[in-house]
Every structure is written in structure tokens, then in C-alpha cells.
């Protein structure tokens with residue numbers, strides 16, 4: 649029941665079953681109405697029970713035993729698609745990736761969650777980040793690290809055109825099946841580039857963006873995305889007066905946190921950013937490129 653890369657492509661034919669919904673199916677009668685898109689919409693779909701099988705909207709018949717397994721696995725997400733049931737997970741060369749049933753979902757890579765899920769949910773986490781730079785109608789945003797695309801989608805909802813970069817094909821694959829990431833792939837205001845932000849950014853012309861959202865993995869996993877060299881590139885591609893948000897996080901021990909933030913802020917100032925300050929609720933740092941003249 650492990651999702652294979654590229655196995656599911658048609659977004660409409662994916663029906664997610666949360667553990668609590670599986671429990672409802674087990675308790676319910678002959679027909680149960682459930683939301684099957686992870687609460688992205690208010691829509692419901694009807695599932696029919698025929699003896700030991702549950703019939704999903706596309707005709708897929710799912711065994712009672714599988715529904716019981718989903719009901720008992722509170723830490724994973726499962727979906728029904730084209731005749732099969734899959735765990736939304738990938739055993740890749742670089743580790744184990746899975747969608748976690750928070751609403752909206754986050755990704756866990758080798759046990760590390762991509763979004764905050766404790767004090768805030770991933771959606772509030774995203775809004776806190778995007779609010780710091782307040783993208784506006786008609787602006788152009790560079791979102792350096794796409795992940796599930798929540799920051800990119802939030803910026804585009806505010807009227808901005810967004811270019812977002814993701815290095816890891818397994819993350820892109822999980823984003824493709826996540827209803828909350830759909831805005832990335834429906835065309836229009838977001839362009840997804842698969843590649844290493846460190847290299848891709850070098851290709852953009854000077855002063856191409858009004859806003860940069862930089863939400864990298866933790867420092868221990870991607871130190872080059874916290875380097876002065878990379879920050880110089882972010883500065884170069886911003887227009888004068890352009891805004892940067894840089895998620896830094898809260899990496900464990902106090903003394904380490906202090907050093908990391910301090911170092912980030914010092915390096916941002918060294919490459920020319922002004923107004924460099926910490927934004928507590930977003931666990932990050934904002935900065936500006938000075939106006940011309």
C-alpha cells in the first residue's frame with residue numbers, strides 16, 4: 649500500500665479517507681456521506697456498503713479490513729484511486745516521505761514535519777509567513793522552496809504572480825495528489841520550477857521580484873540556503889524597495905537558536921538588506937532592499 653512515483657496523475661480521481669472518516673464508515677449503515685478531499689471543500693460524496701466492501705464514487709471496492717486499518721492508523725493518509733487504495737507515502741532513495749493527516753496536511757520527511765502543526769496549523773503557519781511581506785495584486789513573488797506550495801498559493805490568492813522552486817521530486821509528487829496543493833498545478837498565477845534554488849536563482853535577471861519568500865529546510869539539512877552567497881543572489885533579484893521573508897524556525901536549544909538567527913541577520917545586513925528584524929509569530933526574519941537614490 650505504498651504510493652509509487654507517478655502512479656496517480658488525475659487529481660479528480662483521488663478520494664482521501666481520514667482515520668476518523670474510516671471509523672464513520674465502520675459505524676455507518678448502507679450509505680455514508682463523507683468529505684473525501686481533506687476538507688478542502690464542503691463537498692460530500694456517497695459511499696455504499698455492500699457486505700464486506702465499501703464502494704467509492706469511481707466504483708473502487710475497498711475491503712472492510714482495509715477500512716479498519718485506515719481507522720487505526722492516526723499518523724498516515726490513505727486515498728482511493730482507480731481501483732486501488734494507497735498510503736500517501738513514498739519510500740525514496742533519500743528517505744521516507746509521507747503526508748500527515750493534519751488539516752491541511754503536512755509532509756513528514758524521515759520523521760521531520762515540514763510545517764508547524766502544534767501551536768498553529770499549517771494554514772495559519774503559512775498566513776503568518778505571507779503576512780510579513782503582504783504580497784499585493786500584480787506583484788511578482790519568488791517562493792524559493794515550494795514544499796506543498798502553501799506559501800506560493802497564499803501569495804497567489806492575494807493577486808501576486810508566483811514563481812516557486814522545489815528540488816525534491818518526491819515532494820512534488822506528494823503535492824500533486826494533495827487537494828490543498830492543487831493551485832500549484834492548475835495553471836495561471838503560479839509557475840513551478842523543479843531544481844535547486846541555489847542554482848535556479850542565479851538565472852533570474854536583476855530586480856525581477858517585488859517579494860521573496862524564503863522558507864528553506866532547517867539549517868542542518870540545507871546550510872547553503874543560509875549562506876551569504878545565496879543571500880546576495882536574493883538581494884540582487886529583488887527590486888529596490890522589495891521585501892524578503894526568511895523562515896528561520898526554532899531549532900531546539902536556546903543557544904543554537906540565538907546563534908542561527910543572529911548569523912542570518914548579520915549575513916542579510918552584510919549583503920545590503922536594511923530593516924532586518926525578527927517576526928516572532930512567523931518564526932522568521934524580514935528585510936528590505938533599500939530604495940534607489
Ligand SMILES: C[S@@+](CC[C@H](N)C(=O)[O-])C[C@H]1O[C@@H](n2cnc3c(N)ncnc32)[C@H](O)[C@@H]1O
Nearest residue numbers: 793794795796797798799814815816844845863
Ligand atoms: C520548509 S519546506 C517549504 C514549505 C513551503 N513553503 C510550503 O508552504 O509548503 C522546504 C522545502 O524546500 C525543499 N528544498 C530543499 N532544498 C532545496 C533547494 N536547494 N532548492 C529548492 N527547494 C529545496 C524541500 O524539499 C522542502 O520541500
